[in-house]
Amino acid sequence: MERELALMILSDYERNQTFLNIALNHAFQVQKKDFSKELVTALVYGTIQHRLMLEYQLEPSVKGKRIKLFERMVLLMSMYEHLYMNMPDYAIVNEAVRIVKKKRGRQAASFVNAILRNSFEHKRSLDDLKKEERLSIETSHPLWMVKMFIKQYGFKTCEKILHANNEVPLKSARVNTLKISREALLEKDHRFIASSHSEDCVFYQGGTIAESEAFKNGWVTIQDESSQLVGRFLSPDKGSRVLDMCCAPGSKTTHLSAIMDNTGSIDAYDLYAHKIHLVEDNAKRLGVTNLTTHVGDSTDIHCFEGEYDYILLDGPCSGLGVLARKPEIRYHDSNAMDEIILLQKKLLENAYTLCKNKGIIVYSTCTLNKKENEKQVEAFIKAHPDMHILEERTVLPYELHSDGFYMCRLRKD
Missing domain, CATH: 1.10.940.10 (NusB-like)
Known part of the structure; x- marks a missing residue:
């Protein structure tokens, strides 16, 4: 069957x-x-x-x-x-x-x-292959990707990244502090255990998280641990005005609401109406009340120029940090990255326009490609010398047994 x-x-x-x-x-x-x-x-x-x-x-x-x-x-x-x-x-x-x-x-x-x-x-040997080709076949990552990671991270780190991409992902969830504390959740359901890295993260040792009472009651939402770090990286103050430029499916957006304790306001944009519905459903289940959703192109928002205290740009990317959860991405056409990099640049440019003076922008991606991450930020700062990096972090998949993630916190002076 x-x-x-x-x-x-x-x-x-x-x-x-x-x-x-x-x-x-x-x-x-x-x-x-x-x-x-x-x-x-x-x-x-x-x-x-x-x-x-x-x-x-x-x-x-x-x-x-x-x-x-x-x-x-x-x-x-x-x-x-x-x-x-x-x-x-x-x-x-x-x-x-x-x-x-x-x-x-x-x-x-x-x-x-x-x-x-x-x-x-007749099992076929890998012994006659060159070092890079062998690693490509052994871990089932295309050769272009192997060469790119070796160039950007070195052979040993590349090897660890590729093997981590073939491990079974953990069942990660974020505690929704709008409804329950992590300590209270652990008392109510012993199938959840606390992570030692993220203050909001728990791991589920039961079946499917979405079928648990904790999920149905809005006490948790499904979110990888690396992804949970992004909200804390932005860390918006209570009562502030926040923009989430690429919000679907809403896991980071609703995390910002929890950090702000439902105070202030969050404008959340996505290009597609059906994805906005997912965000709204997620927000309703979690008890979020400070969120306003919009269907729109975030490269073309101009009505709130210079008004946002905090901006989250969790940009579209090649997804090379989530290959353990989405293995099919590794076989996508590498040429598509050129268009994505251009789109990221346009989004960053508009984030700059929408951010108020002394405001904070967090740019994050779930890729490990430095052209989409460090190099993208480097070009952005060169075009806008009044932007300054406060903190920059890359989480590699083997470090937390999580998705690979990049995040950069910038201030507009």
Whole structure:
């Protein structure tokens, strides 16, 4: 049951190039039979996460053959089970053959059977590859990304980043202090444990956070620990006027409300109405009352020039810090970063215009690409010498077992 569902999701992802979490959530909503969400999620995410290694191992057996989409997904998922799930080879092959025979017929099943048996028997070595190529295949990150991280961080740090991207993310949540203290939450539900890094962060040792009473009651919201650091980095005073330029889905926005204890005002913008609805739903569940949402382009806000005490620009980015949660991002076209960098620059320019004198801007991203982070800020300050860095921090994925994040706190003098 679980393997058939996982293959349906993988095929849907491959066909439509959607995000994995969207494909998973849709499949889980329409599926009526009982099944293990944990196993389906592990199969889907693991197959995409380790795709380059899986393709490398299958290549000698499939070279020159035309393979249809469903059979290709079966081969990749079966190879993932073989390499990473410690399952008996005969069980993997038998299940793959059964599913393909049911879906595609006897001939396709025979083809998959032959490919898998041959691939499992002849494991391909990485020893002849160059150092960078080996790291690329071993961790399933494209070679351009490996080279970029080596250039920006050095080989040893790059290696640690890539391996951290293949670890299972923690179930992180932020305590909503508008409704409960962290101490009170830990007393009420012992499945939550406190983080030693962020004062608002807890880790859940139960099932799904969104199905917990704590989530339904608005005591917690799902948010990675690195992401939680951004709100404290801005640290707006109570009663201040705040702008969140790219607010969806609202986790950082509502954190600012909690820090301000629902005082002052927050204007929150996003380009799309359906994303604004997510922010509003989140705010309602958490008891946020000082928030006004707007559908609009934050590169083109001019009605409040020089009026904001604090501005959060959690900018659109390449997402190279969240590869553990969104493994499909690693296979995106690297050329898209050029457009993103230009958009970030436009947003920063407008943040400068909207920020009052002596005001604070925090620019943050969930990428580790320094061209989008340090270099972007460097160019911004060069264009605006009255902007000064107060603090700058990069959180690498292996440091807190969290997403990779960059944040920079600037003051306009």
